[in-house]
Amino acid sequence: MTKPIATVSRTRDIMTQHQLDFKKSLGQNFIIDANILKKIVDRAEADENTIAIEIGPGIGALTEQLALVVKHVYAFEIDQRLIHVLDDTLKNYDNVTIFNQDILEADLQAFIKENVKEGQSVKVVANLPYYITTPILMKLLMDRLPIESMTVMMQREVADRMAAGPNTKEYGSLSIAVQYYTQSKVMMTVPKTCFMPQPNVDSAILQLKRREEPIVKVHDENLFFELVRTSFGQRRKTIKNNLQRGFKDRLSKEELQRLFGEADIDPARRGESLSIEEFASLANTCYTMLE
Numbered sequence: 001m002t003k004p005i006a007t008v009s010r011t012r013d014i015m016t017q018h019q020l021d022f023k024k025s026l027g028q029n030f031i032i033d034a035n036i037l038k039k040i041v042d043r044a045e046a047d048e049n050t051i052a053i054e055i056g057p058g059i060g061a062l063t064e065q066l067a068l069v070v071k072h073v074y075a076f077e078i079d080q081r082l083i084h085v086l087d088d089t090l091k092n093y094d095n096v097t098i099f100n101q102d103i104l105e106a107d108l109q110a111f112i113k114e115n116v117k118e119g120q121s122v123k124v125v126a127n128l129p130y131y132i133t134t135p136i137l138m139k140l141l142m143d144r145l146p147i148e149s150m151t152v153m154m155q156r157e158v159a160d161r162m163a164a165g166p167n168t169k170e171y172g173s174l175s176i177a178v179q180y181y182t183q184s185k186v187m188m189t190v191p192k193t194c195f196m197p198q199p200n201v202d203s204a205i206l207q208l209k210r211r212e213e214p215i216v217k218v219h220d221e222n223l224f225f226e227l228v229r230t231s232f233g234q235r236r237k238t239i240k241n242n243l244q245r246g247f248k249d250r251l252s253k254e255e256l257q258r259l260f261g262e263a264d265i266d267p268a269r270r271g272e273s274l275s276i277e278e279f280a281s282l283a284n285t286c287y288t289m290l291e
């Protein structure tokens with residue numbers, strides 16, 4: 001039986017055979033531990049009814065483990081050099097389709113409509129390129145795609161920030177953006193030694209499960225997210241100071257005072273102490289005042 005792709009020896013052999021080097025600029029740190037990949041697939045609850053979307057298959061380490069379990073894997077790889085490598089390493093799997101495309105450019109709405117049948121569940125499973133983790137996830141969330149869950153490896157620090165709650169140093173506008181759309185949970189941490197080459201940072205697997213509806217009802221999402229970002233503008237400052245600066249062209253000092261009163265939020269608090277519900281209350285009050 002052939003060894004899994006995710007081993008030191010096969011990864012080395014594949015890279016040598018195809019005269020490839022790892023492109024740091026594309027976040028190419030490949031997994032060399034098949035057990036970790038099996039755990040990811042398992043935690044993703046991927047099965048024969050799953051259509052898996054993989055971002056960045058690399059030389060196919062995770063793609064292979066997914067193909068063994070799911071109905072079909074559609075993988076988007078930006079690096080053109082890897083396409084014929086993947087054709088070779090995954091030639092024994094007829095349930096894999098590779099696209100040579102930047103995931104940020106892909107029209108996933110149309111793609112899902114075309115390729116997913118009713119009753120099948122779409123799951124994103126990926127070891128993400130770390131340099132664009134946030135833009136990728138925000139695209140997937142904001143496009144409101146019918147994706148059931150995303151089980152993704154990323155830099156540990158980013159995973160912690162995405163899953164953080166109020167009154168922690170990790171909590172910020174990224175936590176709120178992610179938790180607005182999803183329930184998020186750090187599933188496990190992964191040591192550097194599981195990658196080739198080893199990255200400089202620790203990694204973690206984060207699972208994001210889409211909520212039926214966003215966790216709070218806001219009148220204007222753009223205003224809500226702007227208010228959240230502004231509140232964390234200077235973390236050590238109070239929300240009053242941050243909002244005074246950020247909204248000075250739209251709200252007078254008196255109006256700002258009234259905003260805090262009507263939303264029942266103490267202006268001397270820092271952004272990091274406000275729950276998503278409290279931010280929603282501020283944003284909705286602000287919306288009414290600006291109308």
Ligand code: SAM
Nearest residue numbers: 026029030031056057058077078102103127129
């Ligand atoms: N899945 C493989 C594994 O686990 O060993 C490789 C993961 S590696 C961390 C990230 C992969 O994403 C690389 O293959 C890289 O070329 C690819 N990539 C980088 N930017 C991308 C983008 N914008 N769209 C699609 N793939 C991208």
